[in-house]
Amino acid sequence: MRDFRMRWIKLDNLEEAKRAITEIGTDSVGVGQMAGKSLGRAIKVENVPLPIAHILKQEMLSVGGDAAVHRDVIVNKVDATDVLLLGTVSQFGHFAQKILAQPFGLKELGHQLKVALKGLEPPQERTLDCRGRELVLGKRTLVMGILNVTPDSFSDGGKYVDLKDALSQAERLIAEGADLLDIGGESTRPGIVPISAEEEWSRLEPVLKELIPRISVPVSIDTYKAEVAEKALVAGAHIINDIWGLQGDPEMIRVVGKYHAPVIVMHNQEGISQQLMGDMTAFFRRSIQLAEENGLSGDEIIIDPGIGFGKTREQDLEVMSRLDEFRLLGHPILLATSRKRMIGNILNLPVDQRVEGTIATSVVGVAAGVDMVRVHDVLANRRAIDMSDAIYRKLRGRNFAGA
Known part of the structure; x- marks a missing residue:
């Protein structure tokens, strides 16, 4: 039986992801395309008004991610909910760009999200x-x-x-x-x-x-x-x-x-x-x-x-x-x-x-x-x-x- 030597690679940031994919022998274009897909992120936004919660859910789904909200959001029985945004770094990047153009103060959330994603990367000297x-x-x-x-x-x-x-x-x-x-x-x-x-x-x-x-x-x-x-x-x-x-x-x-x-x-x-x-x-x-x-x-x-x-x-x-x-x-x-x-x-x-x-x-x-x-x-x-x-x-x- 062939030994495939499977092991888990811990990837915490884009720098590590790019290095791991490069090590495989992937070309530079592929490295850039795939690195962000390898990193999952969960970002919580608290006390979100119902209309904005619907927008966040829809926009995350549109980029291939998801958003966990209160069970009563779908039937409009809550005024506000915490939202747990779930996606890859690539998906969050697309999501941030999309909500920058949204009303209801979502432009500020988009800026905060960009800062957050940068903060999760290794600091530069x-x-x-x-x-x-x-x-x-x-x-x-x-x-x-x-x-x-x-x-x-x-x-x-x-x-x-x-x-x-x-x-x-x-x-x-x-x-x-x-x-x-x-x-x-x-x-x-x-x-x-x-x-x-x-x-x-x-x-x-x-x-x-x-x-x-x-x-x-x-x-x-x-x-x-x-x-x-x-x-x-x-x-x-x-x-x-x-x-x-x-x-x-x-x-x-x-x-x-x-x-x-x-x-x-x-x-x-x-x-x-x-x-x-x-x-x-x-x-x-x-x-x-x-x-x-x-x-x-x-x-x-x-x-x-x-x-x-x-x-x-x-x-x-x-x-x-x-x-x-x-x-x-x-x-x-x-x-x-x-x-x-x-x-x-x-x-x-x-x-x-x-x-x-x-x-x-x-x-x-x-x-x-x-x-x-x-x-x-x-x-x-x-x-x-x-x-x-x-x-x-x-x-x-x-x-x-x-x-």
């Missing part, structure tokens, strides 16, 4: 200008080192309140492989009593004044107060990291727009969401819109899923398992899980014993395609990330024939 200092995105997963100059942060509070200690730690983090630093002057752990902008700035100012001229990597400021952000940017900071995603302090978006500073928009909320992923996506779209309306675009807007903020442990785990879904937004992703409560609860470990748990989440992030991880323990995470990058960013991308 590019440079982000952070107010004069550069970060290379798409080549490897970047590591953001954490420096808290606070007396009460959950993990390292009180360790670096002295200027000399703060500067020494910053230089240590860079030596261990940090591509950028995130400096915080106020703890954001649960139950903390907020401090004034004046007190927060009094902690940050001496460190920034001494540190920025001494190092070459970009400095991010972890603050949700526009007054602090503006003073930090005037002092030479390069990025603003806002735990309220530009939706807390109404002046924050004016500040980042005025100084054209890249901004990290983190998901946060009061209470617990019952439709987590959909609510998070809507939150991010609002943050992105605010940033774009004030002059920022593309890689200048970085999204952070906000592990540990406004979520249960189970929801944190759900977000971790679905990180790659945020790539559909078309912006870089930052993952910040270092030593967090989720890890402590699962492993039943105190803060100072959560390094391995943090490394595990960093590896999950690399596999999901995040662009940066924010960590306290730079050296250990840098090594794990470099190894993971070799597997997920390089091996499948360059040596497919030997897979």
